[in-house]
Amino acid sequence: MQPTQxxxxxxxxxxxxxxxYIIISTALFVIGIIGVLTRRNAxxxxxxxxxxxxxxxxxxxxxxxxxxxxxxxxFVFFIMAVxxxxxxxxxxxxxxxxxxxxxxxxGLLNKLKW
Amino acid sequence: MFPIVLLSxxxxxxxxxxxxxxxxxxxxxxLLFLLVSLAVNFIDWNKTYLYFNGMLLSDxxxxxxxxxxxxxxxxxxxxxxxxxxxxxAQPAEYYGILLFSLVGALMMIGFENLIMLFVGVEILSVxxxxxxxxxxxxxxxxxxxxxxxxxGAFTTGIMLFGMxxxxxxxxxxxxxGIRAYAVNPQVGLSxxxxxxxxxxxxxxxxxVSAAPFHFWTPDVYDGAPTxxxxxxxxxxxxxxxxxxxxLLSISFSGVYTFWWTIxxxxxTLTLVAGNITAVYQNSFKRMMAYSSISHAGYLLIGLAALGxxxxxxxxxxxxxxxxxxxxxxxxxxxxARQRNAETITSGGSSSESFDAFNGLARQNPLLGxxxxxxxLSLAGIPLTAGFWGKFYMFSTAVExxxxxxxxxxxxxxxxxxxxxxxxxxxxxxxxxxxxxxRVAPFYRYVLVVATLLTIxxxxxxxxxxxxx
Amino acid sequence: MNxxxxxxxxxxxxxxxxxxxxxxxxxxxxxxSVGPKRKSQKKDDPFECGIPVxxxxxxxxxxxxxxxxxxxxxxxxxxxxxxxxxxxxxxxGLTGFIEMILFMGLLLAGFYYVIRKGVLxxx
Numbered sequence: 001m002q003p004t005q006x007x008x009x010x011x012x013x014x015x016x017x018x019x020x021y022i023i024i025s026t027a028l029f030v031i032g033i034i035g036v037l038t039r040r041n042a043x044x045x046x047x048x049x050x051x052x053x054x055x056x057x058x059x060x061x062x063x064x065x066x067x068x069x070x071x072x073x074x075f076v077f078f079i080m081a082v083x084x085x086x087x088x089x090x091x092x093x094x095x096x097x098x099x100x101x102x103x104x105x106x107g108l109l110n111k112l113k114w
Numbered sequence: 115m116f117p118i119v120l121l122s123x124x125x126x127x128x129x130x131x132x133x134x135x136x137x138x139x140x141x142x143x144x145l146l147f148l149l150v151s152l153a154v155n156f157i158d159w160n161k162t163y164l165y166f167n168g169m170l171l172s173d174x175x176x177x178x179x180x181x182x183x184x185x186x187x188x189x190x191x192x193x194x195x196x197x198x199x200x201x202x203a204q205p206a207e208y209y210g211i212l213l214f215s216l217v218g219a220l221m222m223i224g225f226e227n228l229i230m231l232f233v234g235v236e237i238l239s240v241x242x243x244x245x246x247x248x249x250x251x252x253x254x255x256x257x258x259x260x261x262x263x264x265x266g267a268f269t270t271g272i273m274l275f276g277m278x279x280x281x282x283x284x285x286x287x288x289x290x291g292i293r294a295y296a297v298n299p300q301v302g303l304s305x306x307x308x309x310x311x312x313x314x315x316x317x318x319x320x321x322v323s324a325a326p327f328h329f330w331t332p333d334v335y336d337g338a339p340t341x342x343x344x345x346x347x348x349x350x351x352x353x354x355x356x357x358x359x360x361l362l363s364i365s366f367s368g369v370y371t372f373w374w375t376i377x378x379x380x381x382t383l384t385l386v387a388g389n390i391t392a393v394y395q396n397s398f399k400r401m402m403a404y405s406s407i408s409h410a411g412y413l414l415i416g417l418a419a420l421g422x423x424x425x426x427x428x429x430x431x432x433x434x435x436x437x438x439x440x441x442x443x444x445x446x447x448x449x450a451r452q453r454n455a456e457t458i459t460s461g462g463s464s465s466e467s468f469d470a471f472n473g474l475a476r477q478n479p480l481l482g483x484x485x486x487x488x489x490l491s492l493a494g495i496p497l498t499a500g501f502w503g504k505f506y507m508f509s510t511a512v513e514x515x516x517x518x519x520x521x522x523x524x525x526x527x528x529x530x531x532x533x534x535x536x537x538x539x540x541x542x543x544x545x546x547x548x549x550x551x552r553v554a555p556f557y558r559y560v561l562v563v564a565t566l567l568t569i570x571x572x573x574x575x576x577x578x579x580x581x582x
Numbered sequence: 583m584n585x586x587x588x589x590x591x592x593x594x595x596x597x598x599x600x601x602x603x604x605x606x607x608x609x610x611x612x613x614x615s616v617g618p619k620r621k622s623q624k625k626d627d628p629f630e631c632g633i634p635v636x637x638x639x640x641x642x643x644x645x646x647x648x649x650x651x652x653x654x655x656x657x658x659x660x661x662x663x664x665x666x667x668x669x670x671x672x673x674x675g676l677t678g679f680i681e682m683i684l685f686m687g688l689l690l691a692g693f694y695y696v697i698r699k700g701v702l703x704x705x
Contacts (some may be wrong), residue, residue: 013604022282022306025278029271029275032271033268034265036262036268042260042264045264046264046267049267049268049271052268052271052272052274052275053270053271053274053490053572056271056274056275056277056278058626059275059279059282060278060281062282063278063285067285069285070127071229071281071286071287072278072281074229074666075228075229075232075281075287076275077662077663077666078229078232079232079274080232080233080659081659081660081664082240083665084234084238084655084656084658084659084660085240086236086240086267086270086654088241088652088653088656089243089244089263090243090263090264090267091652092652093243093247093259093260093263093643094119094260095648096247096250096256097256097257097260097261100251100253101253101254101256101640105266106260110668114343122688126688126695130698133698297623461663550622
């Protein structure tokens with residue numbers, strides 16, 4: 001996929017094709033997904049989710065600079081701020097569970113079953 | 115726009131009101147704040163404005179959705195009186211978080227830019243994670259919160275990746291920009307666009323608990339305190355469908371042929387999974403969770419068969435569903451509390467099972483009647499609002515000629531009648547030792563209003579027509 | 583600018599990589615084999631200024647540390663909104679200034695709530 005307005009994009013950025021960025025952020029994202037699906041420790045699952053969010057940030061910034069459009073970078077700011085809020089709520093939930101069960105293994109959480 | 119600003123300020127005010135000695139002021143204050151927000155919502159009636167540099171749209175449709183969301187929230191808060199008597203409860207924080215979460219819901223209803231959608235979804239979800247886990251000493255509540263949080267954050271990641279890909283393909287986050295790209299592509303739609311659309315849809319479908327992304331719903335609804343379950347199953351669902359409708363009808367109507375099959379398959383899965391599993395439940399609360407999945411399925415019919423009538427069908431259905439659900443959970447709250455008081459001494463069956471309703475109608479005719487009407491409405495029996503909701507939904511499918519979707523939906527609503535009638539049979543025809551339950555006056559008003567609204571809309575469904 | 587590179591152009595990168603890896607591996611092996619080895623119970627204990635070791639490292643830590651860490655994350659990240667505003671300060675003018683004051687006001691309201699809740703009291 002070639003950017004349309006070549007004039008605005010600095011040559012330094014153009015040296016690496018956009019596809020590379022898409023591939024690396026997809027790879028990061030998939031690593032995150034695998035982490036979420038295979039790990040049993042709540043904190044590590046949580047870290048994998050953060051990795052997914054950062055893959056998205058990387059992708060947005062790459063698109064943003066290739067299009068010389070700042071709205072992608074604005075979105076990144078919002079993702080970072082919201083992710084921080086999510087982190088604090090998530091860690092609070094994990095601490096709450098640790099205080100009740102002395103463990104953060106998600107396999108131990110089986111009170112709710114269909 | 116006015117409700118969003120006001121609710122943010124009111125939420126902070128409520129937090130600070132919590133520092134006062136007396137807790138009695140909190141509930142009236144929260145109700146007053148919600149009423150004021152509901153009133154200012156209609157300032158822009160019949161006008162269409164873009165607010166915040168084109169970030170947020172305010173038109174009649176968004177105002178109607180806002181009214182449904184705020185009305186449901188008002189009823190839920192009105193039911194909270196006795197719940198907050200608990201010493202360990204922190205009502206100021208609960209009400210504050212509820213008001214903040216409504217801000218998120220309203221952003222989802224009126225978003226004009228994907229950034230707004232993301233922020234709205236997150237405000238709503240993060241608030242819900244907290245409320246789900248608000249019963250801190252209860253392991254079930256803890257577990258529900260962690261599950262909801264991990265899965266919710268995971269799908270947020272997927273939804274964001276979808277948004278990023280859409281941005282890469284279209285170069286814009288605005289609904290109009292994406293629409294312009296989808297309707298008139300210069301060199302054909304890129305692969306990024308399709309993948310992005312799918313991932314964005316997955317994220318939103320998770321939030322409205324459509325199958326196969328529904329696995330969190332029963333656990334979370336079951337584990338959360340009942341009051342917040344009522345809030346989640348009405349406000350979150352309505353806001354989610356408003357967002358899905360905006361997204362699909364504005365940005366992606368040009369590529370309808372691409373997504374309608376996928377959505378139709380998901381609809382079928384949701385209807386089947388929700389209704390069939392609900393039959394096997396022994397806990398009323400869990401049954402309501404599966405029932406909410408099945409209702410997500412009915413609402414999805416309107417989207418899979420996107421057309422002229424979809425708007426009206428979704429509005430009517432979400433109103434009918436919200437009112438009936440709140441009444442049902444309201445009765446459950448009272449019954450479960452009564453049962454808990456009894457079982458502490460005797461150690462009987464779970465307070466939220468179907469058995470808890472045995473013989474309810476004899477001693478408590480009002481509670482029995484309210485529950486019966488809401489069950490009839492959820493089952494879609496004529497003369498209730500739920501019937502017309504289903505009727506409108508099914509007619510959208512007929513309009514698009516999607517007969518097989520219609521057949522599945524009709525079959526599944528027949529299954530639905532079975533489990534809704536279990537409650538009615540338990541209440542009216544089973545013997546039970548339910549003592550008369552004391553119902554606070556305000557509580558009674560909510561139940562009466564919900565019942566009247568359900569019957570009123572069932573007799574005169576035309577009341578809502580022409581509103582938007 | 584030259585946009586197509588031959589594989590041989592990456593040779594310096596490869597050499598650098600090998601050098602870096604080689605240095606690490608060599609030093610690890612050499613220190614391991616050259617250094618004297620004396621093992622005893624005392625040596626394997628974690629160092630604690632001569633005081634006997636008590637319990638293991640996973641003792642419960644006071645919730646206060648956790649709360650302050652969380653609050654730090656929350657208030658720290660909001661600073662990212664100040665950067666674009668500071669860069670465009672002149673362009674945004676008075677409206678931008680008022681908006682930023684509103685934003686900071688909301689944060690301060692949250693901060694006031696934190697103080698009133700007594701989270702920052704360290705007793």
